[in-house]
Amino acid sequence: MSEIVRVAVDAMGGDDAPAAVVLGAVNAVNNHPEINVTLVGVMDAIEAELAKYKVPAGRIDIKAASEVIDMAEPPVVAIRKKKDSSIVVGLNLIKTREADAFVSAGSTGAILVGGQLIAGRIPGIKRAPLAPLIPTLNGVSLLIDCGANVDARSEHLVQFARMGSIYMQNIMNKKRPRVAIVNIGAEEEKGNALVKETYPLLKECKDILFIGSIEARDIPKGKADVIVCEAFVGNVILKLYEGTGQMFLSSLKKGLTSSLLSKLGAALVLPSLKKTLKDFDTKKYGGAPLLGLNGLVVKAHGSSGPAEIENAIVQCISFKQQDISTKISQMLQV
Amino acid sequence: MSEIVRVAVDAMGGDDAPAAVVLGAVNAVNNHPEINVTLVGVMDAIEAELAKYKVPAGRIDIKAASEVIDMAEPPVVAIRKKKDSSIVVGLNLIKTREADAFVSAGSTGAILVGGQLIAGRIPGIKRAPLAPLIPTLNGVSLLIDCGANVDARSEHLVQFARMGSIYMQNIMNKKRPRVAIVNIGAEEEKGNALVKETYPLLKECKDILFIGSIEARDIPKGKADVIVCEAFVGNVILKLYEGTGQMFLSSLKKGLTSSLLSKLGAALVLPSLKKTLKDFDTKKYGGAPLLGLNGLVVKAHGSSGPAEIENAIVQCISFKQQDISTKISQMLQV
Numbered sequence: 001m002s003e004i005v006r007v008a009v010d011a012m013g014g015d016d017a018p019a020a021v022v023l024g025a026v027n028a029v030n031n032h033p034e035i036n037v038t039l040v041g042v043m044d045a046i047e048a049e050l051a052k053y054k055v056p057a058g059r060i061d062i063k064a065a066s067e068v069i070d071m072a073e074p075p076v077v078a079i080r081k082k083k084d085s086s087i088v089v090g091l092n093l094i095k096t097r098e099a100d101a102f103v104s105a106g107s108t109g110a111i112l113v114g115g116q117l118i119a120g121r122i123p124g125i126k127r128a129p130l131a132p133l134i135p136t137l138n139g140v141s142l143l144i145d146c147g148a149n150v151d152a153r154s155e156h157l158v159q160f161a162r163m164g165s166i167y168m169q170n171i172m173n174k175k176r177p178r179v180a181i182v183n184i185g186a187e188e189e190k191g192n193a194l195v196k197e198t199y200p201l202l203k204e205c206k207d208i209l210f211i212g213s214i215e216a217r218d219i220p221k222g223k224a225d226v227i228v229c230e231a232f233v234g235n236v237i238l239k240l241y242e243g244t245g246q247m248f249l250s251s252l253k254k255g256l257t258s259s260l261l262s263k264l265g266a267a268l269v270l271p272s273l274k275k276t277l278k279d280f281d282t283k284k285y286g287g288a289p290l291l292g293l294n295g296l297v298v299k300a301h302g303s304s305g306p307a308e309i310e311n312a313i314v315q316c317i318s319f320k321q322q323d324i325s326t327k328i329s330q331m332l333q334v
Numbered sequence: 335m336s337e338i339v340r341v342a343v344d345a346m347g348g349d350d351a352p353a354a355v356v357l358g359a360v361n362a363v364n365n366h367p368e369i370n371v372t373l374v375g376v377m378d379a380i381e382a383e384l385a386k387y388k389v390p391a392g393r394i395d396i397k398a399a400s401e402v403i404d405m406a407e408p409p410v411v412a413i414r415k416k417k418d419s420s421i422v423v424g425l426n427l428i429k430t431r432e433a434d435a436f437v438s439a440g441s442t443g444a445i446l447v448g449g450q451l452i453a454g455r456i457p458g459i460k461r462a463p464l465a466p467l468i469p470t471l472n473g474v475s476l477l478i479d480c481g482a483n484v485d486a487r488s489e490h491l492v493q494f495a496r497m498g499s500i501y502m503q504n505i506m507n508k509k510r511p512r513v514a515i516v517n518i519g520a521e522e523e524k525g526n527a528l529v530k531e532t533y534p535l536l537k538e539c540k541d542i543l544f545i546g547s548i549e550a551r552d553i554p555k556g557k558a559d560v561i562v563c564e565a566f567v568g569n570v571i572l573k574l575y576e577g578t579g580q581m582f583l584s585s586l587k588k589g590l591t592s593s594l595l596s597k598l599g600a601a602l603v604l605p606s607l608k609k610t611l612k613d614f615d616t617k618k619y620g621g622a623p624l625l626g627l628n629g630l631v632v633k634a635h636g637s638s639g640p641a642e643i644e645n646a647i648v649q650c651i652s653f654k655q656q657d658i659s660t661k662i663s664q665m666l667q668v
Contacts, residue, residue: 217580244575247554
């Protein structure tokens with residue numbers, strides 16, 4: 001029997017916390033016998049939500065944390081001052097090895113800062129990138145880095161490429177993940193100073209399958225499995241994916257109700273349209289791992305519902321079972 | 335009566351040249367009495383295409399150019415060596431004031447390099463940005479810069495913001511264009527080194543309406559009229575717009591034919607769907623101006639058809655009539 005994975009979950013993080021988080025956690029333990037959850041946050045609020053559901057004995061416990069970090073708070077200050085916040089308390093459970101992973105839909109900045117300061121980076125890892133999975137016509141790709149640590153150097157990007165490759169291989173079962181660097185043209189001599197410096201270093205990496213540059217128009221086509229970029233660019237890509245999706249949805253709706261004939265047709269196509277759009281919802285995959293830390297930290301989307309929270313929690317199983325952190329450590333020995 | 339605008343058009347540039355270009359030029363002069371066109375390129379090829387249409391006397395002439403610059407050629411070398419290429423010959427028509435504008439669907443790199451080297455920048459302008467119009471839920475926004483000159487400095491971005499504002503005000507009739515800088519968060523303290531340095535400079539500009547940062551997810555919502563960014567980021571935004579559009583179209587088609595009911599509905603909604611997708615086609619606006627040059631250079635999309643070429647040519651009318659180059663010069667005096 002495989003080992004139990006203990007996931008600490010920030011019950012106070014996200015637009016619909018604690019209700020959505022607690023339900024997501026309940027579903028996770030009910031559907032996955034290999035997971036136990038520790039809900040972190042305000043005791044009364046969590047107990048009130050938990051009382052609504054049947055929970056198998058011993059599968060969910062609560063770790064009290066009296067404070068909540070708001071989305072708008074400056075991350076560094078918040079992490080330092082709010083020692084009893086759900087994010088700080090949850091991350092400490094990783095540090096003390098009481099939990100294998102921490103999932104939060106709260107402030108991205110606080111999770112990124114706290115992840116590095118409290119859980120800490122694997123020795124040798126220079127930066128811990130936030131790496132969401134994004135939907136493509138081919139399945140999914142890992143976009144690394146989308147975090148808040150901008151102005152990366154080439155040595156950071158090389159580590160991102162290698163960690164991303166390990167993740168896609170072990171968690172998403174891509175045998176030889178194709179790694180590409182985001183660029184403004186396909187040719188090696190194109191790019192800004194950072195890309196030009198990083199490109200030859202990626203070519204030299206023997207542990208990844210580097211396929212060269214990828215232009216942004218080819219990202220949705222799924223031409224690479226690991227898409228390497230500096231965090232500012234990654235953030236733009238991730239948010240534009242979300243924004244164009246909403247744009248198409250909103251104007252499709254308008255178009256579909258523009259004539260009597262199209263209204264009739266709309267009723268017939270709506271189910272398949274909704275499914276299509278759901279396929280391209282960046283939230284679907286539940287959470288973005290923060291790679292390169294001691295233990296796993298997963299950032300779920302702020303607007304996560306119970307299903308997304310459950311996905312984020314479930315993602316931690318294979319991370320633990322595949323022992324990604326050890327594989328990342330070993331990568332640094334090569 | 336308003337002055338005639340003479341537009342030099344690269345007959346050899348683009349995937350469907352010279353056929354699509356020549357037809358676009360013919361339509362432009364037929365639909366717009368204030369435009370005359372000079373087709374630049376291989377004489378025989380142009381004459382063979384022109385022979386297919388009725389052209390009013392004296393409205394289209396041909397300037398011979400025996401060479402063609404390929405998409406794959408390194409731009410600087412191509413501009414220097416191929417003195418008799420359609421791009422070099424066409425740009426020289428601007429330099430000698432024989433034409434007011436030059437339109438090409440050829441190599442972006444060669445047009446950008448040639449524009450600066452041959453047409454030349456307005457004195458005081460440090461960089462000539464490529465600024466396409468992108469569709470949004472509100473209409474269109476100007477994305478500046480999407481060119482090939484990466485690693486811009488803050489002083490460049492400030493000029494982009496001011497030139498973009500002049501363009502949107504005079505060509506697109508936005509009374510007080512809202513100018514925003516692409517950033518990874520809404521707060522002033524967020525961003526990479528370049529954005530942090532540029533933000534306070536934009537705040538100080540009295541001739542623009544600076545509304546602060548824009549996150550990529552808000553670009554498709556049309557939250558700003560002039561979207562300022564460094565060329566690498568602009569290129570990613572432009573190409574991802576294109577790529578996500580294709581992704582949605584392709585998966586919508588698949589979804590619509592997935593069941594008998596949705597197939598029936600699809601026939602009814604197809605016209606409105608096609609219109610919606612066309613509304614968000616970045617090619618629709620015909621071409622992206624290269625701002626800050628002596629004379630107007632317009633880069634049309636490589637896959638432009640006759641309608642896009644016509645739009646690109648027509649765009650030159652108001653650029654000339656509104657005397658944008660003089661307005662940009664005057665901006666530098668302030």
